[in-house]
Amino acid sequence: MTVPAAHTVKAFDDDLERLRALVAEMGGLAEAALGHATDALIRRDPSLAAMVVAEDRKIDRMATEIEREGVCIIALRAPLADDLREVVSALKIAVLIERLADFAKHIAGRVTVIQDHRGIEPLSVLPAMSVTVKDVVRTALDAFAARDPEPALQVGRQRRIVSDFYDSLFRALLTHMMEDAQTITPCAHLLFIAQSLERIGDHAAIIAEVVHYAATGERVRDDSDDTDPSSAGTR
Template sequence: MNEHTVKVFDDELGQLRGLVAQMGGLAEEAIGKAIEALVRHDLQAAAAVVEGDKRIDALESEVERLAVQLIALRAPMADDLREVLAGMKIANVLERVGDHAKNIARRVADVDQAKHIEPLSVLPAMAGVASDMLHDVLDAFAARDAALAESIGERDRAVDDFYNSIFRALVTFMMENPASISQAAHLLFIAKNLERIGDQCTNLAEMVYYAATGEQLVERDRVS
């Protein structure tokens, strides 16, 4: 590629990184706002999270369009091609993370009587770990930091531990309080969405690691 073409490509690749970063920031914000709406039982805030997911979806479409354009017109090779493909795949996973946050927000109206159910107080801490994982994996993508990406998977165990603890507590609560089964089931659904966000962050880390190194992380069970 000549000097002008290289500059255009670099500018477009920078735009792709920026769109992914914007998506990630919105997804991270959606997680926090959904959990805050849940704890405060703020239906207006929950509705804003649901509505805001449309922007995440739109950004995914922009990333896909730009990535296809880059591949078709610039024919990137090796490291650059891996980064373009990773950006497109990461955007797809971030869209799913946004969907998980939206799913949580949609349950806020259904848990108006759940304040006395103890696991509700644990969900913000679980969400905090998942949100931190998302933040760091996006930093790893921006910096092409393979070591940081590799560390993300280990932290998913904490999210899984939260989920397993909440699951056991809610099952016990439902057995002892049959009248509150519906409320507890909604909290379990919310915890499952947070657990899935942790899984998605680990998937993101694998993509970032490959983009940075050209090598695969150690095989593990993947989620769709």
């Protein structure tokens, strides 16, 4: 990957580096939140789930700080071409990370609701699905940290695996609810959790696409993409 040339004004480079560092730090917090949320779900750990909910406020504050930093760079440095694309992309990625973390918080928020329901067989699929989702998120965030456009295609393939997990889990939970009406409530919560995991995968895929665009100026479009474009504003 081409390394960006240094600017005449070193302060400009410092501003861009600080923006990148803030987004990377925020991404690390969101990735940790996802890991803790899925661990809380698997272990039925309400205290860990509560920690995820509490930590989300820190991620929200970082999103505000990144927005302020990006606006200041645009206003004071008037970036052009590649620089402007990088700043705008960082702001988009911060929004996506914040939403990704919100989904992790939603997963954590349902832990206490289902912690007493251990006999739901489709629940065994969630750990494997969560591992794949975490891999998608890590690949996308690593791509941003390295400013590497190549993982965008890899993330697209990983996201389709996540969608396959969701489809399989949806059918299994629907069958479970039809066979045992007493499981309808916990199964409905599990469906919401699975949907949140799928949406996290969608947002990670868009992050990778934004990274690719920031690095190359070219957009990646997956024809099989079913992500709602209005959710990220990147299309």
